[in-house]
Amino acid sequence: xxxxxxxxxxxxxxxxxxxxxxxxxxxxxxxxxxxxxxxxxxxxxxxxxxxxxxxxxxxxxxxxxxxxxxxxxxxxxxxxxxxxxxxxxxxxxxxxxxxxxxxxxxxxxxxxxxxxxxxxxxxxxxxxxxxxxxxxxxxxxxxxxxx
Numbered sequence: 001x002x003x004x005x006x007x008x009x010x011x012x013x014x015x016x017x018x019x020x021x022x023x024x025x026x027x028x029x030x031x032x033x034x035x036x037x038x039x040x041x042x043x044x045x046x047x048x049x050x051x052x053x054x055x056x057x058x059x060x061x062x063x064x065x066x067x068x069x070x071x072x073x074x075x076x077x078x079x080x081x082x083x084x085x086x087x088x089x090x091x092x093x094x095x096x097x098x099x100x101x102x103x104x105x106x107x108x109x110x111x112x113x114x115x116x117x118x119x120x121x122x123x124x125x126x127x128x129x130x131x132x133x134x135x136x137x138x139x140x141x142x143x144x145x146x147x
Contacts, residue, residue, distance in 0.1 A: 027077035028128045030142040031116065031135055035123045036061065040143040047082050049126055051093070052103050057124060065106035066118045066127040074112070078128045081147060 030046065032038060038057055041049075048054035050065045057063055068075040070087050079087045094105035109115045112129040119125040120138035135141065 027131055028074050028081075029131050029133070029135075030126065030128050030144060031119050031139045032126050032142045033119055033123045034138050034140045036140075038142060040145050043082055043144055043146050046126075046144060047084075050082070050106060052106070061124040064122050064125045066115055066125055067106045067108045068112075068115060068128065069108055069110050074128060074130050082144075 030041070036057060037059055045054060049063045050067070052063075052065070055063055068078070070091060076087055079085060079090050083090055085093075091105075094103075097103040097105075107118070109118055109127070112133040115127040115129055116133070116135060116139055119127045120136075126142070129135065
């Protein structure tokens with residue numbers, strides 16, 4: 001059986017582009033303070049929270065997003081899955097916002113533990129951690145309804 005070399009290359013390219021998108025949905029979990037009554041959120045609403053276009057939870061509590069460090073693999077997976085952009089594109093967005101005086105990016109924390117500590121002490125906080133991170137007490141996982 002012979003395979004057409006260009007067709008095989010196209011198929012491999014398509015498969016290679018799909019695998020990271022599938023994997024990224026499983027590479028992180030969204031965490032909020034346990035006092036927050038929210039149990040689920042859409043991908044679009046979550047993106048708006050992190051882009052500071054949504055400012056309050058349904059309860060009226062201010063949304064306080066917290067990002068991982070730009071070099072974090074968890075941030076890469078989150079940015080691609082939730083924003084549909086890579087980390088550099090999101091950083092460019094924030095550079096334009098800062099330059100125009102319209103806003104500042106979310107605070108960054110260097111590790112899952114630091115994100116969890118931030119969320120634990122800020123009732124309106126929302127962050128993301130590696131899927132295998134032990135969240136402990138004071139924090140709960142928020143379901144993304146359409147990821």
